[in-house]
Amino acid sequence: MDHKSQWMSSTGFILASAGSAIGLGAIWKFPYMAGQYGGGAFLLLFLLFTILIGLPLLMMEFSIGKLGQTYTTALYDKLTGYKLFNLIGWNGNLAVFILFAFYSVIGGWIIIYIGRTLLAFVNIIQPQNAAASFNWIISTPWTALLGQFLFIAITALIVSMGVEKGIERASKWMMPLLFLLFIVIIIRSLTLEGAAEGVRYFLTPRFEDITFESIVFALGQSFFALSLGTTGMITYATYLNKEANIGTASFSIVIMNLLVSIMAGLAIFPATASFHVKPEQGPGLLFIVLPQIFNHLAFGNVFYLLFLILFLFAALTSSISLLELNISNVTKNDNSQRRRWSLLLSGFIIIAGIPAALSFGVLNDIRFGAGTIFDNMDYLVSNILMPLGALTTTIACGHFMDKDAIISQFNSKTKTISVWFIAIKYILPAVILLVFIMQFI
Numbered sequence: 456m457d458h459k460s461q462w463m464s465s466t467g468f469i470l471a472s473a474g475s476a477i478g479l480g481a482i483w484k485f486p487y488m489a490g491q492y493g494g495g496a497f498l499l500l501f502l503l504f505t506i507l508i509g510l511p512l513l514m515m516e517f518s519i520g521k522l523g524q525t526y527t528t529a530l531y532d533k534l535t536g537y538k539l540f541n542l543i544g545w546n547g548n549l550a551v552f553i554l555f556a557f558y559s560v561i562g563g564w565i566i567i568y569i570g571r572t573l574l575a576f577v578n579i580i581q582p583q584n585a586a587a588s589f590n591w592i593i594s595t596p597w598t599a600l601l602g603q604f605l606f607i608a609i610t611a612l613i614v615s616m617g618v619e620k621g622i623e624r625a626s627k628w629m630m631p632l633l634f635l636l637f638i639v640i641i642i643r644s645l646t647l648e649g650a651a652e653g654v655r656y657f658l659t660p661r662f663e664d665i666t667f668e669s670i671v672f673a674l675g676q677s678f679f680a681l682s683l684g685t686t687g688m689i690t691y692a693t694y695l696n697k698e699a700n701i702g703t704a705s706f707s708i709v710i711m712n713l714l715v716s717i718m719a720g721l722a723i724f725p726a727t728a729s730f731h732v733k734p735e736q737g738p739g740l741l742f743i744v745l746p747q748i749f750n751h752l753a754f755g756n757v758f759y760l761l762f763l764i765l766f767l768f769a770a771l772t773s774s775i776s777l778l779e780l781n782i783s784n785v786t787k788n789d790n791s792q793r794r795r796w797s798l799l800l801s802g803f804i805i806i807a808g809i810p811a812a813l814s815f816g817v818l819n820d821i822r823f824g825a826g827t828i829f830d831n832m833d834y835l836v837s838n839i840l841m842p843l844g845a846l847t848t849t850i851a852c853g854h855f856m857d858k859d860a861i862i863s864q865f866n867s868k869t870k871t872i873s874v875w876f877i878a879i880k881y882i883l884p885a886v887i888l889l890v891f892i893m894q895f896i
């Protein structure tokens with residue numbers, strides 16, 4: 456008997472996939488990546504990659520999932536007839552496992568910030584201390600590890616109880632609220648003294664800032680932000696019924712994700728200029744700049760707390776999809792084993808995540824490859840495993856799956872879909888491969 460879960464409606468599916476996509480990637484990672492890799496030039500590359508590569512890939516993942524209807528370490532074999540392609544499913548499982556291990560570090564920071572805001576409700580935001588208290592939180596082992604542990608535990612609890620449906624429903628009002636709050640923050644940020652310089656930095660593409668590095672990282676960011684190349688989106692689409700319109704779903708998720716990324720940039724960069732925070736700061740950018748913006752807002756503390764809660768929620772709807780992918784594969788979609796595996800896997804993830812959490816403190820001196828342990832985990836996932844997963848999936852889909860069956864997953868057979876298939880078959884693998892190789896030169 457098939458114990459597989461099923462979405463209640465296509466709105467449920469869109470909410471969950473949008474929830475998976477929109478998270479730390481758009482809100483926390485995008486601004487600091489843009490700050491490190493060329494501001495406006497990075498934004499331009501990110502927009503191009505998301506629309507020209509991310510959107511078609513998302514459509515591909517949704518169509519494969521909807522057609523395959525099974526967990527991803529069996530799905531490739533089912534659709535291509537070659538067992539070897541199941542390795543793509545395993546690549547995805549490895550990717551999300553490592554991803555969750557370092558993602559939880561940042562999720563943990565949010566939890567600690569929430570705790571801290573609640574404990575010292577009055578007078579919590581002291582702009583002159585923003586950087587110092589951030590550094591304290593991330594470098595003190597017990598705070599970093601406690602936050603990380605709680606983030607993983609909450610995710611595991613939600614997944615093991617199978618209450619994702621409740622989470623989906625909640626995201627119906629949490630997400631719009633996040634949008635609204637962002638608009639408030641953006642208005643405040645844009646009206647700060649000296650904001651114009653930051654806006655210029657973020658929105659003006661200076662073509663001389665486009666480097667090999669910025670290209671590689673912009674592509675990685677577009678994969679990360681849309682949850683591509685891990686088979687996570689394929690997994691969500693396997694829970695889909697026949698009527699769902701995956702074209703519309705892909706399009707709206709891409710637009711929402713872009714909107715949130717741009718809004719995060721518009722919130723952060725004007726303020727960096729005004730408060731003289733370096734845009735190339737790295738992972739701390741958002742955490743250091745935000746309290747200072749809220750400090751310039753009436754009822755700043757209340758709004759700050761609200762923002763942190765919505766931010767945590769956005770991160771959780773993504774981490775749920777990370778754990779869900781691993782679980783669907785180890786349980787082979789048998790829901791009776793869900794609880795046991797949620798517990799076991801989250802235990803492993805906590806262990807794997809410890810070095811990542813400590814790499815902002817006691818393990819900060821360990822540097823190799825892309826930087827700290829955390830940086831290397833991120834690099835391995837965003838720039839190696841995700842592009843590899845996406846590349847091999849385009850090859851599997853374009854050359855080994857039944858073209859008509861794939862195309863029939865879209866509710867209408869338009870010319871656009873035929874062009875899309877050609878892109879999947881020939882153009883995208885070539886472009887992804889090119890960028891992939893670029894990083895080794």
Ligand code: PFF
Pocket residue numbers: 475476477478479480481551554679680681682683685686687688773774776777
């Ligand atoms: N897209 C998520 C984010 O931007 O926060 C991260 C993510 C979730 C990546 C799920 C991959 C994935 F399978």
